[in-house]
Amino acid sequence: DTAVSQTPKYLVTQMGNDKSIKCEQNLGHDTMYWYKQDSKKFLKIMFSYNNKELIINETVPNRFSPKSPDKAHLNLHINSLELGDSAVYFCASSPLGAGGLNEQFFGPGTRLTVL
């Protein structure tokens, strides 16, 4: 069983379009995340979200918006796509707890190409 799944795996689209990437986790985790990994391979946090709080990286353009229909899902919606949005987008989840090591589990990634 896949712990964290993302769809689609590949997404090719034109500049200016609006697209969504879906993420689901079946681990019962409290917190979900979106990361962007660009061509330089740096993993940059975009959002983290639990059922109480959305934390947004202030450098993320407001064209990007997370949407969480329930605790197990955190989708990423992108408006007016730009060339610079081309990257691999990873969804992740982790349990929420004051103690413990609470590692993150990652989805397989969505490779977005904007033409």
Add this chain to the structure above:
Amino acid sequence: RKEVEQDPGPFNVPEGATVAFNCTYSNSASQSFFWYRQDCRKEPKLLMSVYSSGNEDGRFTAQLNRASQYISLLIRDSKLSDSATYLCVVRNTGNQFYFGTGTSLTVIP
């Protein structure tokens, strides 16, 4: 200043060699520490958590120095299959994870 800093490498080592990766973090209140491994075109996966007293898992040894805000990973007897990018990860309060830029390792036959 970045939350987590790593030497990006690349490290090219022969099979059987011992290699060490280092990482520093900026937030002294950081709570948890990890090493992740990322293979080409794959997602990051947990290699090992880093405990305060240091810990070992087979050929891999992780160390944490809270006073110096420093984390290390030692790989002994390198295998070809160890070739990957190794990511230093720090978790702060509020369940926020910060990744280093990763260190690229290639083990050469």
